[in-house]
Amino acid sequence: MRLRELRVFIVALLVVLFLVFSIIGFQTFGKFAEPIDNVTATAIELAKGNYKVRVPSVLDGTIDQLSTSVNILARNLQDISFVRKIEEERLKTLIENMGSALVMIGREGKITVVNKPFLNQFDFDFDKVDNQPFRNTGLPSEVVEFIDMIFMTEKSARKQIRFEYQQVKHMELYGAPVIGEHGRWLGVVVVMHDVTELVRLEQIRKDFVANVSHELKTPITSIKGFSETLLDGAMEDRQALHDFLQIIHKESERLQFLIQDLLELSKIEQHGFSIELHRTSLREIIDRSMEMVVQKAEEKEMSLVLKMEEDIEFEADTGRMIQIVMNLLANAVNYSLSGTTVTLQAYIENGHAVIKISDEGIGIAQQELPRIFERFYRVDRARSRNSGGTGLGLAIVKHLVEAHNGRIAVHSTVGKGTTFKVSIPLWQSM
Ligand SMILES: Nc1ncnc2c1ncn2[C@@H]1O[C@H](COP(=O)(O)OP(=O)(O)OP(=O)(O)O)[C@@H](O)[C@H]1O
Ligand SMILES: [Mg+2]
CATH class of the missing domain: 3.30.450.20 (PAS domain)
Structure with a gap:
């Protein structure tokens, strides 16, 4: 019986000891395992690309070094990914802009x-x-x-x-x-x-050179031809002498106008070209411009009508304004049939002095309108050459209007007539 009791006691003791050791074992294992679990979880998150995770700090020396290293690694990765993001953003902005x-x-x-x-x-x-x-x-x-x-x-x-x-x-x-x-x-x-725009400008430049050469060549050829004929003996004939000299004179005049216009245009187109602004009277500008075309209009039995209620004072370069109005009036007279009327209206609109020149002439086709302000552009080359034109007038007008911060617009119907409208700010400081 004592032996049996002893056996029971030993078994019980063994059970108790087993439980005690198990508990101690679990506790010790847990103490080591938990930080390792944390480090493992953190490493897995890092691998997934979440660089914000950190291993929670534990006050245990054994695992501390590992946690610290993993945290440093995480911080470095976070810094690197931040820098990369900034660089990526920078590159993207650069590429987009x-x-x-x-x-x-x-x-x-x-x-x-x-x-x-x-x-x-x-x-x-x-x-x-x-x-x-x-x-x-x-x-x-x-x-x-x-x-x-x-x-x-x-x-x-x-x-x-x-x-x-x-x-x-x-x-x-x-x-x-x-x-x-x-x-x-x-x-x-x-x-x-x-580079479409650049190519277009290059083409304009090439056309310009070709046009200038052509325009210069025509009168020079004719001057040379007629003077040679005279030298070859035609000058003995007084009538021929007179006629040919007249042609030579007319052609050299054309050359002179062309060169004047070219010089004028290149001056106006220069960077830094400026006009002399002063208080001036629109009435005076119109009167002086009309004086210059009135003879031509009379020759064609055309009437010039001015519709202007009262004088308009504004700020402009008088000489340049006369050039603008005179060119537009000359065109109106040149490109109209005899007996028609050219009307000039002047009024104030939205703080601008407006000059409108309307004719009852041949008109300009819709598709030609955008081009008429180009240098040397002429709708009907033969007709405008007969009128002595070189196709520079409107290019000069447009530049001068723009130098006054103004605008020029054109409306036209073929066979009915054309209207040019020029608006210049009354006061440049406005
Ligand atoms: N009022 C108008 N009616 C019809 N066509 C016009 C009128 N004004 C201009 N044009 C057309 O526009 C073209 C360009 O005009 P622009 O004044 O620049 O040159 P131009 O009159 O031929 O020569 P110039 O250099 O002597 O003035 C003219 O050749 C003509 O075909
Ligand atoms: Mg003209």
Whole structure:
């Protein structure tokens, strides 16, 4: 019986000891395991890209170093990702606002980066081009060929292309291969500038030179021809001598006018050209301008009518204003049939002095209107050359009106007549 009791006692003791050790064991294990769990959870979050997590601090030396290191790692990663984000943002702003269209194409030929100017240039939707093969996006064939060339040669290149996309456009393309770290070939980047306006200006310049040469050549050829004929003996004939000299005189006068106009225009077009503003009377400007065309109008039996209630005082360059009004009146008389009337109206409108010159002449076709202010542009070359015109008058008028901060507008109906309306601010300081 004692033996049995002893056995029970031992078993009980063993059970108690087991429980005690288990509890102690669990406690000790838990004390070590919990911080390790925390570090593991933090590391998993870091791996997921959440750099804001930190291991909670525990006052236990054993695991402390590991937690601190993981926290430092997390902070460094957070700093790096912050800097990267700023750089990314900066790059994005730069690409969006660089003023030129940009497209980047990956190695497989798919579009990886585009900016807004690119989308606007070709009227593309971002979703329709992003990650799409560049061939399928509907880019003009000239652009596709250029990209192909960069892919093939793996060299940067520059090219100016002309294509029609709703309207004729000129573009300067610059393309380069994109080489990543370790010389890895990543694709192609193409930057495009719209140079349509530049090409247009260049064309105007070329036309100008061609026109000037032509305009100079015509009177010179005729002067040379007639003087040679005279020298060859025609001067013995008094009538021929008189007629030819008259032609020579007329042609040299034309040359003189042309050169005067050219000098005038180049002076007005100079940067820094300024007019002399002073208080002046519109009535005086109109009277003096009319004086200059009245003889021509009488020759054509035309009447000049002025409709102006009272004089208008305003700030302008009197000489230049006379030039404006006189040129418009001369055109009205030149491009009208005999017996018609030219009406000049002057009034104040919205703080502007307005001068309206209307004729009942041949008119100008709608499609010609935007061009008549160009240098040397003449609707009917033969007719306006007969009238002695060079096509510089309206170009000069437009510049002078603009120098007064004014505006010039034109309305016309073929066969019915034309109206030019010039508005000049009454006071420049307004
Ligand atoms: N009132 C008008 N009616 C019809 N056509 C006009 C009128 N004014 C101008 N035009 C057209 O516009 C063109 C340009 O006019 P602009 O005054 O610049 O040149 P121009 O009269 O030919 O020569 P100039 O340099 O001697 O003035 C003219 O050639 C003419 O075809
Ligand atoms: Mg003219």
